[in-house]
Amino acid sequence: MNRHLLSAADLSRDDALLVLDTAEELAHLADRPIKKLPTLRGRTVVNLFFEDSTRTRTSFEVAAKRLSADVINFSAKGSSVSKGESLKDTALTLEAMGADAVVVRHWASGAPHRLAHWIRGSVVNAGDGTHEHPTQALLDAFTMRQRLGRLVGLKVAVVGDVLHSRVARSNVLLLETLGAEVTLVAPPTLLPVGVEAWPCSVSFDLDAVLPKSDVVMMLRVQRERMHGGFFPTTREYSRRYGLDARRMAMLPDEGIVMHPGPMNRGVEIAAEVADSVRSTIVEQVANGVSVRMAVLYLLLGGGPEIEAGA
Amino acid sequence: MSATSWVLRGVRPLGADPVDLYVEDGVIVDAPLSGAETYDAGGLIALPGLVDLHTHLREPGREDAETVETGTLAAALGGFTAVHAMANTEPVADVAGVVEQVWRLGQDAGHCDVHPVGAVTLGLRGEQIAELGAMAESAARVRVFSDDGHCVHDPMVMRRALEYLRAFDGVIAQHAQDPRLTDAAQMNEGVQSARLGLAGWPAVAEEAVIARDCLLAAHVGGRVHFCHVSTAGSVELVRWAKGKGWNVTAEVTPHHLLLTDDLVSTYDPVFKVNPPLRTAEDVAALRAGLADGTIDAVATDHAPHALEDKETEWAAAAFGMTGLETALSVVVAAMVETGQLDWAGLADRMSVRPARIGRLSGQGQPLVPGAPANLVLVDSEARWTVDPRQSASRGRNTPFAGRELPARVVATFLRGRPTVLDGKPT
Amino acid sequence: MTPAHPLPPRPATPRPVSGDPSAARPVLEAADVGRALTRIAHEIVERNRGAAGLVLLGIPTRGVTLARRIAGRIEVVEGTTVPVGSVDVTMYRDDLRLRGIRPLEETEIPPEGIDGTTVVLVDDVLFSGRTVRAALDALSDLGRPRAVQLAVLVDRGHRELPIRADYVGKNIPTSLRETVHVLIDEVDGRDAVLLGPADVSRPGPRRDEDGADQEVVR
Numbered sequence: 001m002n003r004h005l006l007s008a009a010d011l012s013r014d015d016a017l018l019v020l021d022t023a024e025e026l027a028h029l030a031d032r033p034i035k036k037l038p039t040l041r042g043r044t045v046v047n048l049f050f051e052d053s054t055r056t057r058t059s060f061e062v063a064a065k066r067l068s069a070d071v072i073n074f075s076a077k078g079s080s081v082s083k084g085e086s087l088k089d090t091a092l093t094l095e096a097m098g099a100d101a102v103v104v105r106h107w108a109s110g111a112p113h114r115l116a117h118w119i120r121g122s123v124v125n126a127g128d129g130t131h132e133h134p135t136q137a138l139l140d141a142f143t144m145r146q147r148l149g150r151l152v153g154l155k156v157a158v159v160g161d162v163l164h165s166r167v168a169r170s171n172v173l174l175l176e177t178l179g180a181e182v183t184l185v186a187p188p189t190l191l192p193v194g195v196e197a198w199p200c201s202v203s204f205d206l207d208a209v210l211p212k213s214d215v216v217m218m219l220r221v222q223r224e225r226m227h228g229g230f231f232p233t234t235r236e237y238s239r240r241y242g243l244d245a246r247r248m249a250m251l252p253d254e255g256i257v258m259h260p261g262p263m264n265r266g267v268e269i270a271a272e273v274a275d276s277v278r279s280t281i282v283e284q285v286a287n288g289v290s291v292r293m294a295v296l297y298l299l300l301g302g303g304p305e306i307e308a309g310a
Numbered sequence: 311m312s313a314t315s316w317v318l319r320g321v322r323p324l325g326a327d328p329v330d331l332y333v334e335d336g337v338i339v340d341a342p343l344s345g346a347e348t349y350d351a352g353g354l355i356a357l358p359g360l361v362d363l364h365t366h367l368r369e370p371g372r373e374d375a376e377t378v379e380t381g382t383l384a385a386a387l388g389g390f391t392a393v394h395a396m397a398n399t400e401p402v403a404d405v406a407g408v409v410e411q412v413w414r415l416g417q418d419a420g421h422c423d424v425h426p427v428g429a430v431t432l433g434l435r436g437e438q439i440a441e442l443g444a445m446a447e448s449a450a451r452v453r454v455f456s457d458d459g460h461c462v463h464d465p466m467v468m469r470r471a472l473e474y475l476r477a478f479d480g481v482i483a484q485h486a487q488d489p490r491l492t493d494a495a496q497m498n499e500g501v502q503s504a505r506l507g508l509a510g511w512p513a514v515a516e517e518a519v520i521a522r523d524c525l526l527a528a529h530v531g532g533r534v535h536f537c538h539v540s541t542a543g544s545v546e547l548v549r550w551a552k553g554k555g556w557n558v559t560a561e562v563t564p565h566h567l568l569l570t571d572d573l574v575s576t577y578d579p580v581f582k583v584n585p586p587l588r589t590a591e592d593v594a595a596l597r598a599g600l601a602d603g604t605i606d607a608v609a610t611d612h613a614p615h616a617l618e619d620k621e622t623e624w625a626a627a628a629f630g631m632t633g634l635e636t637a638l639s640v641v642v643a644a645m646v647e648t649g650q651l652d653w654a655g656l657a658d659r660m661s662v663r664p665a666r667i668g669r670l671s672g673q674g675q676p677l678v679p680g681a682p683a684n685l686v687l688v689d690s691e692a693r694w695t696v697d698p699r700q701s702a703s704r705g706r707n708t709p710f711a712g713r714e715l716p717a718r719v720v721a722t723f724l725r726g727r728p729t730v731l732d733g734k735p736t
Numbered sequence: 737m738t739p740a741h742p743l744p745p746r747p748a749t750p751r752p753v754s755g756d757p758s759a760a761r762p763v764l765e766a767a768d769v770g771r772a773l774t775r776i777a778h779e780i781v782e783r784n785r786g787a788a789g790l791v792l793l794g795i796p797t798r799g800v801t802l803a804r805r806i807a808g809r810i811e812v813v814e815g816t817t818v819p820v821g822s823v824d825v826t827m828y829r830d831d832l833r834l835r836g837i838r839p840l841e842e843t844e845i846p847p848e849g850i851d852g853t854t855v856v857l858v859d860d861v862l863f864s865g866r867t868v869r870a871a872l873d874a875l876s877d878l879g880r881p882r883a884v885q886l887a888v889l890v891d892r893g894h895r896e897l898p899i900r901a902d903y904v905g906k907n908i909p910t911s912l913r914e915t916v917h918v919l920i921d922e923v924d925g926r927d928a929v930l931l932g933p934a935d936v937s938r939p940g941p942r943r944d945e946d947g948a949d950q951e952v953v954r
Binding site: 128 | 504
């Protein structure tokens with residue numbers, strides 16, 4: 001593995017499988033009386049969040065603590081460009097504190113790449129702007145493999161605001177690496193120009209894609225998009241791209257429904273779908289901890305001496 | 311260097327066979343004078359002093375990023391004898407007082423001529439036309455007007471400004487960028503922006519404005535010049551408008567002739583520029599357009615920034631790159647070494663035509679007796695590696711850092727006086 | 737003393753042996769290995785007065801196979817089934833920062849758990865004692881056995897911690913630079929213990945900790 005996890009594209013097939021296999025072993029920890037391993041004792045993990053995301057931050061925090069790392073939560077909210085400490089100064093501060101890893105969530109695409117440029121520790125991208133969210137893709141792949149037993153040849157529909165979705169970008173890259181076939185489904189306004197170069201197919205028609213999909217992953221519709229002119233009304237969006245019980249019934253028998261959360265019930269996903277047995281939404285949260293433990297172990301467990309020599 | 315008489319021995323004018331050039335009292339003369347200082351320029355290529363239509367000197371207002379002194383020194387080192395200083399200073403150069411101040415700062419610095427560009431609209435706000443006449447008739451004799459950094463987007467404002475400037479033979483240098491189509495845009499819209507998750511800056515945002523302004527200029531008989539055209543479509547449109555015989559000119563920056571948008575993959579804001587770096591196809595079209603004369607001029611869009619405005623997240627960083635000291639070398643790499651322009655062609659696009667567009671009578675003249683001795687001597691065999699720390703400009707934001715480039719400016723003469731000699735400021 | 741020698745992650749199990757096995761000489765042949773395991777099985781039963789309350793936990797990879805074989809022999813002798821499981825010690829190792837991360841192995845505790853039982857840890861080679869130390873730490877996070885015992889096929893000496901085996905198949909005096917390869921039929925296609933010369937491709941006086949498995953990180 002690289003020293004950092006900035007993009008799902010950083011992971012080779014072997015790397016990705018190593019993360020998933022490691023996470024699978026670590027998942028058993030949840031069943032044990034003592035849910036803690038001594039592996040990262042004495043290491044410091046900084047959660048550097050420039051954007052609110054309680055669920056992702058908590059997931060990383062639990063993961064790091066279960067590995068006995070010291071965790072510092074560094075909230076640098078206030079996304080203003082002009083005021084506050086610069087990213088570089090923040091990086092230098094964390095460096096001086098001896099951070100072994102920085103888990104960074106940032107409103108700007110590419111901010112983790114810049115951070116990696118300025119600090120010696122490992123940088124884990126916990127979601128950057130409209131770019132990527134590689135640990136989300138890893139936990140999604142983990143969940144798919146857990147439910148369906150395989151990833152190679154799996155047909156995955158990713159539905160919704162692909163244009164602004166870091167989850168979609170990371171999933172397309174990782175699932176391609178792992179041999180699954182992705183179809184993006186969205187109104188044309190919510191697909192990026194240039195999507196044709198991505199290793200996936202594209203459709204505007206959810207009803208046509210669902211019967212052929214082992215997995216349907218619903219993306220969150222951001223509230224600001226609802227007024228951004230990307231689609232006429234929320235109602236029309238739900239009608240064309242929302243997943244309700246009728247549409248869910250079009251899935252194959254084993255088909256599952258995923259959502260990275262937080263959900264807009266009644267917009268991209270109906271409540272009865274979110275709560276159905278096909279839904280993996282709660283498992284995704286649990287798996288997030290295992291996958292993030294695996295990532296932290298694989299990036300940090302070896303220590304800096306190893307990375308310098310490798 | 312107090313000599314006023316020079317024998318430049320063995321120079322190759324526009325790359326031709328070696329001759330001796332004689333300079334006396336700021337003018338090229340046809341016979342050597344006794345007592346003249348001899349400069350052994352064996353094999354150096356002599357070009358008319360370069361003219362930049364598009365420079366940001368940042369003074370007044372952002373002297374931390376650049377001053378007229380540092381910017382014009384960088385210009386001289388890059389072989390320029392005249393630069394046009396853009397109007398987006400603080401305060402904006404939208405009144406005679408500011409353009410005269412910049413003009414005087416240039417005179418005082420003495421490294422090259424500074425021709426202030428006047429703002430088209432008050433405060434660059436695109437609403438009310440500034441006092442173009444007062445600026446034209448000021449000591450600065452402004453002929454180029456631009457809201458650069460902003461597009462004169464309102465079609466009626468653009469129409470009126472084009473019409474009004476006919477009275478002074480002025481030209482509007484349009485920054486062609488539809489603001490709505492580039493809302494929050496960060497980089498060229500295409501394969502790379504999709505991958506990098508950065509808001510796209512479509513080619514059409516530039517081309518739509520160029521198309522409109524060609525039609526407007528034709529309609530009112532005005533003169534429009536397009537700043538930093540960056541797309542293949544823009545080249546096509548300018549070629550079409552010129553084919554109609556309309557009064558349209560265009561410039562391209564050195565960086566758009568060499569760099570492509572895949573450099574953004576590093577998220578290093580040194581590659582963040584307006585208009586954005588485009589694709590290899592666009593670069594090829596820009597080079598072809600410059601070669602066939604569709605694009606008239608190379609202009610640097612030298613845009614120095616303070617370090618803290620570039621050492622940030624991509625989205626938070628300022629747009630712009632420095633360019634004065636690398637322009638000639640980059641154009642040699644992109645155009646001369648590829649066989650698309652010879653030295654005469656380079657002189658035409660970097661001196662003759664920009665001087666004509668800016669209506670500068672003393673610049674861009676052939677190197678013949680009687681012409682003002684504005685010239686640059688270039689070592690075409692030299693190769694050098696760009697090191698931002700060595701820059702005379704206060705800006706360190708060169709996208710060419712660490713690159714090896716061909717050709718070096720050895721000497722620059724401004725009206726017979728060397729501003730640069732042996733590659734160093736005099 | 738520990739060489740800070742960066743090692744790449746191990747390949748997937750079964751891991752190949754290191755060095756040049758052809759240069760190694762057998763110190764135990766298949767029949768010897770079989771006899772040693774049979775003896776260990778008998779000793780375990782004898783020491784614990786039967787098989788009741790016993791759990792065999794192998795340390796992956798070869799320790800697990802050995803644990804299964806010992807359990808099979810106990811079953812033959814006692815007529816009762818002994819629960820067998822595995823305990824991966826990777827996350828408890830004290831050398832991860834020096835030697836790099838390793839993929840995790842399976843930890844599988846019998847459904848009855850280990851509280852109140854007598855756990856017999858099984859590994860192939862006992863060397864520095866650090867693997868066993870890690871296994872004891874792991875066990876304490878998994879439950880509270882009444883007692884913990886240790887069975888190894890080979891004890892090659894050179895302990896760095898106060899740890900000893902309760903059951904030893906064979907004591908093999910070695911130099912620090914020698915390598916011990918345990919080959920197990922289920923993993924390697926045959927049973928044998930090989931003693932090999934030092935692997936010159938690796939610097940440093942010490943190979944690794946206990947267990948041929950750990951020795952063969954490649």
